[in-house]
Amino acid sequence: MSIKEFAKGYEPHEVEKRWYAYWEKEQLFTAEDQSPQASYSIVIPPPNVTGVLHMGHALNNTMQDILCRYRRLRGDNVLWMPGTDHAGIATQNVVEKNLAQEGTDRHQLGREKFIEAVWQWREKYGSAIINQLKRLGASCDWGRERFTMDKGLSIAVRKVFVQLYEEGLIYRGNYIINWCHRCHTALADLEVEHEEHDGHLYHIRYPFPDGSDGIVVATTRPETMLGDTAVAIHPEDPRYQNIGHDTVLLPLMNREIPIIKDSYVDMSFGTGGLKVTPAHDPNDFEIGARHNLASLKVISDNGDMTAEAGSYEGLDRFECRQAVVKDLDQQGLLIKVEPYKHSVGHCYRCKTVVEPNLSKQWFVRVKPLAEKAIAAVKNGETKIIPDMWTNTYYDWMYNIRDWCVSRQIWWGHQIPAWTCGDCGEIVVAMEAPQACQACDSKNLVQETDVLDTWFSSALWPFSTMGWPQETPLLKTFYPTSALVTGFDILFFWVARMMMMGIHFMGQVPFKEVYVHALVRDEAGKKMSKSKGNVIDPLSVIERYGTDAFRFTLAAFAAQGRDIKMSEKRVDGYRHFINKLWNAARFSMMHLDRGYEAANLQNLSLPDKWILSRLQHVTSEVTAALDSYRFNEAAGAIYNFVWHEFCDWYLEAIKPALYDNDRRDTLESTRAVLWRVLRDTLVLLHPFIPFVTEEIWHHLPGTDGSIMKAVHPVDAAESNRHQKAEAEMALLMEVITAIRNVRGEMNIAPSLSLQVQVQSDDRHTRKICQAHQDLIINLARLSSLTVENPGQRPKSSATAVVNSASIFVSLEGIIDFAKETQRLERAIKKLAAELTTVAKKLENEGFLTKAPADVVEKVRQKQSALLEKQQKIQTNLDKIKEVEA
RNA sequence: GGGCGGUUAACUCAGCGGGAGAGUGCUACCCUCACACGGUAGAAGUCGCUGGUUCGAACCCAGCACCGCCUACCA
Numbered sequence: 041m042s043i044k045e046f047a048k049g050y051e052p053h054e055v056e057k058r059w060y061a062y063w064e065k066e067q068l069f070t071a072e073d074q075s076p077q078a079s080y081s082i083v084i085p086p087p088n089v090t091g092v093l094h095m096g097h098a099l100n101n102t103m104q105d106i107l108c109r110y111r112r113l114r115g116d117n118v119l120w121m122p123g124t125d126h127a128g129i130a131t132q133n134v135v136e137k138n139l140a141q142e143g144t145d146r147h148q149l150g151r152e153k154f155i156e157a158v159w160q161w162r163e164k165y166g167s168a169i170i171n172q173l174k175r176l177g178a179s180c181d182w183g184r185e186r187f188t189m190d191k192g193l194s195i196a197v198r199k200v201f202v203q204l205y206e207e208g209l210i211y212r213g214n215y216i217i218n219w220c221h222r223c224h225t226a227l228a229d230l231e232v233e234h235e236e237h238d239g240h241l242y243h244i245r246y247p248f249p250d251g252s253d254g255i256v257v258a259t260t261r262p263e264t265m266l267g268d269t270a271v272a273i274h275p276e277d278p279r280y281q282n283i284g285h286d287t288v289l290l291p292l293m294n295r296e297i298p299i300i301k302d303s304y305v306d307m308s309f310g311t312g313g314l315k316v317t318p319a320h321d322p323n324d325f326e327i328g329a330r331h332n333l334a335s336l337k338v339i340s341d342n343g344d345m346t347a348e349a350g351s352y353e354g355l356d357r358f359e360c361r362q363a364v365v366k367d368l369d370q371q372g373l374l375i376k377v378e379p380y381k382h383s384v385g386h387c388y389r390c391k392t393v394v395e396p397n398l399s400k401q402w403f404v405r406v407k408p409l410a411e412k413a414i415a416a417v418k419n420g421e422t423k424i425i426p427d428m429w430t431n432t433y434y435d436w437m438y439n440i441r442d443w444c445v446s447r448q449i450w451w452g453h454q455i456p457a458w459t460c461g462d463c464g465e466i467v468v469a470m471e472a473p474q475a476c477q478a479c480d481s482k483n484l485v486q487e488t489d490v491l492d493t494w495f496s497s498a499l500w501p502f503s504t505m506g507w508p509q510e511t512p513l514l515k516t517f518y519p520t521s522a523l524v525t526g527f528d529i530l531f532f533w534v535a536r537m538m539m540m541g542i543h544f545m546g547q548v549p550f551k552e553v554y555v556h557a558l559v560r561d562e563a564g565k566k567m568s569k570s571k572g573n574v575i576d577p578l579s580v581i582e583r584y585g586t587d588a589f590r591f592t593l594a595a596f597a598a599q600g601r602d603i604k605m606s607e608k609r610v611d612g613y614r615h616f617i618n619k620l621w622n623a624a625r626f627s628m629m630h631l632d633r634g635y636e637a638a639n640l641q642n643l644s645l646p647d648k649w650i651l652s653r654l655q656h657v658t659s660e661v662t663a664a665l666d667s668y669r670f671n672e673a674a675g676a677i678y679n680f681v682w683h684e685f686c687d688w689y690l691e692a693i694k695p696a697l698y699d700n701d702r703r704d705t706l707e708s709t710r711a712v713l714w715r716v717l718r719d720t721l722v723l724l725h726p727f728i729p730f731v732t733e734e735i736w737h738h739l740p741g742t743d744g745s746i747m748k749a750v751h752p753v754d755a756a757e758s759n760r761h762q763k764a765e766a767e768m769a770l771l772m773e774v775i776t777a778i779r780n781v782r783g784e785m786n787i788a789p790s791l792s793l794q795v796q797v798q799s800d801d802r803h804t805r806k807i808c809q810a811h812q813d814l815i816i817n818l819a820r821l822s823s824l825t826v827e828n829p830g831q832r833p834k835s836s837a838t839a840v841v842n843s844a845s846i847f848v849s850l851e852g853i854i855d856f857a858k859e860t861q862r863l864e865r866a867i868k869k870l871a872a873e874l875t876t877v878a879k880k881l882e883n884e885g886f887l888t889k890a891p892a893d894v895v896e897k898v899r900q901k902q903s904a905l906l907e908k909q910q911k912i913q914t915n916l917d918k919i920k921e922v923e924a
Numbered sequence: 925g926g927g928c929g930g931u932u933a934a935c936u937c938a939g940c941g942g943g944a945g946a947g948u949g950c951u952a953c954c955c956u957c958a959c960a961c962g963g964u965a966g967a968a969g970u971c972g973c974u975g976g977u978u979c980g981a982a983c984c985c986a987g988c989a990c991c992g993c994c995u996a997c998c999a
Contacts, residue, residue, distance in 0.1 A: 049961070234996085241999085258999060306998075314999055323997045382998075396997095428928065432994075435927075439996085527994085558993090562936090566993095595947085596937080600929070602992090604936070612948060615961040626958030671938075675946075690958080698957090776965090782953095783965035789954050820956085873943080880942090885979030894942055894980095901943070 046628060046738065050621035050731060052585030059733045060174055068112075068747045069179045071119035073512040080116040081517035082108060083501050084180060085525050085533065086188065088127035089162055090134045093172035095559035095567060095605060096526055098577040101178050102593045103556060103670060104524045108179055109726040110665050113751035119517045121504050122173070122180035124166065126189040128452040128493040129223050129389045135161050135451070151450050151488075158451050162187075172578060177586050177729045179747075186504040188496040189453070196503035197453045197496045198470050200544060205457075205468040209405045210445075212457075212466070216325040217444050219397035220387035221343035221357075225448040226401050228492060229441060230531055232385040232394055241380035242365065243310065245373045246271055246288040249296055254288050255280070255313040256375055260382055261320075262368070263360040266293060266349045267338035270316040272327060275301040277312045291373045292364065293350055300331045319398040335398050341448075343395070357395070402446040402455060402489065409539035410437045416538060422548045425668055426599045429527060429555045436531050443536075445492045452490030459485050498536035501549035523550040526558060554668045556597060562606040580610055587728035588614035594674040594727050616678060617731055620724070623686050624735040627717050630697045630710055634741010638711030642704075645771075645811060646692035647712040648764035653684050654716050655760050658752045661723050677723055685720065688772065695817055714741065719752040767807050771814060774846060777839035778819040781848045784862055785837055785855065792822035796836075798829045799844040808844070838863070838915040840908045845915070856923050863916045870909045877902045 108120045146154040204210040217226040242262045247254035273280045287296045318328030318335040338349040345352045368374040385394045424430045458467045460476035461483035505513040541549030561573040592613045596603045657680040664673035696709045725732040736746035812824045835854045836847040
């Protein structure tokens, strides 16, 4: 390997392009339909086909990719199922906007042509997000990519709809739903975003028919009064026990409406009178049902007032509000208007204020499905991680209400229901029926509504694997191993997949659900286009490289905490990638072949030590990844690479590598260096796939892709060299102590020092003696002597490590004042520590109640501290003597 | 209204019953033959507040304060 081929700095872009193409060409992401290996599977949360990659996707898919690559390296047969979601409303909106620019609209085109236009749009732009996922390094099995509107998935949707209908779990009815006037469709309760608004509370007097006082009601939406069909009071409200009237006169409309008694009314709110508008309020709808009230729809599906609104017909709903208020005021019926904060529902797709509206829709009866989905989590078939989401899941499932699944748009799965034009019979079937089941009429019209997009994505874990056919893929990979998703779609998607998976597959869709946090901006604010604080993942990738970006995401992905992202942080981890690159670059200068078969006996201390530390970090990384603690895995390996491998190991072995006279140590050290670098690359590969693959191909003795390597096994603590770790720790402390003296005494790094170590501990002396080259080299010494305690070398600065006193000879350059100061500071620090330790040991309770090993540990600490303090004190005294 | 999370070094965050940690930033010195996207060393914290449990609390419990989020049929 020539250094020329190894650039001084890592340049990601060309490397990323090259290796991604290579992985795809070599089919390294492909899962086997059947395999003797253990199966591991994840289905991707399908991004909207209209989407562009945002930070949430980047985090979500980086995590999945880490897990999948990790499992492949462990030898599993891994399926990461990719695909996109047809995103009914969102996609329709986008295409409609395009049409508007061309001066046309979907109604001019007609349904069929419009759908065609959407498919064309998808052909053209639908792969954008897929390509962006590839930039991120996602190792999905692209050959199996699915789309929720694909033929196979559409069959699954129909099958599910028909079966649920036959089981009585889907029904059609006239109910209050949330209506978006802009998207012109019903929305499920979940699809409504509530937001606090500063509004007004209007108090309106509804007089009795004879014109007397009447009842005062309060409302935030006065325009709905036009559709009132009753006024309700609480049956026990003392204020209304003797009113002597059964009706009031609805102002503006001059309609007599009944006064009804219903315990839903809150007596403590306002005057205790409640206007009832069954067609425009969910509560009122229920009250209306209880009291057989008529429902008058005064707001149309377009958002303007209907003929039922009398003279207000045709006004926009908000204009109408102004008009109604003005008219009431003129008639003296507006008692007062007060500012009022209340929450207003908005469409989650277009942010328009939604209106509760009476409408004929299709619903899924979810209670029975939810019960099983609750049970599956209760009995552990599916585990939600972190656990805090479990309660949120239960809470929602327990309070679940029927799911409105019909949407009045064109882009989506058309509901497989046909109405007979002659007898009104409804036929629900997989295929268009030839004739009406009831009257044999051929006059059948298919339902024009389509299904909620989430209806099809609820089937994703099995529909993508070929269901309703019994495919080998399902057998191998269902239930999936894990689902990785953000909490924002816990209800939308996760809960519904649970219900559908259990109902149709008889098994939960995933064994574990890892719920991750949100990516926010630097200030912790949610990223949004309107705030202008979005960071585009692709621009981050452009600037810093995919690996640096991925490692940043992993490093900050602590469970249960949002990630605050800034480019500065990515830059920090770019340094890490570069560090790794240069460590490899250095290593390559000394490795000309593979050392797979090398005999690793008779190793030097640093060699034994680094192998032991490698073992340790392997345990840490595997344990962390097995429990979705991505940040801990990333942190562990970061520390290992930078601070153990680079800072200590590479520095420690340099003499051996450059010493051509000692072929034996040279070769064994090279072998260890090779082994450690190789395993480190494999450990790192799931996090930073590109740079590790690139280095892998520079590393002699490797064959093919790093993706085919074997992940270092977690052989637990048994392979640790405890002795080597302890010895190395001692040497590191000695070296650090000497460096500390150098730093604090302001001695030029170029000046070689003479050092004497004195210790009455034979073991300490032996280790320092045996590894004096290491100390000399790493602490930049000209000489090192190791002695029994004795005469203190003249003009020296001192440090104490364990039982050893370290004398750094500073003949001619010692600054006694500085040294005195330094030692006094050290003693002061020790004294503080000794106080806390002594306090413990003087505490009777501690001595009797604390575990023996804890007490023993504190005792040992005390004696160590005392010894150290005393040694430093002695040195301090000596200096003062000399000085005096 | 109900629930959840957060509050630890200047910043970002780990730690969650027995020695207050990391990264970034900061200070000093250094272009030492992998890396200045670097090296060596250093300074820096009543672990939000108040009580309680415990021999021992950043960590467990209760209350409070302030942020953030989710949820809800409060007209």
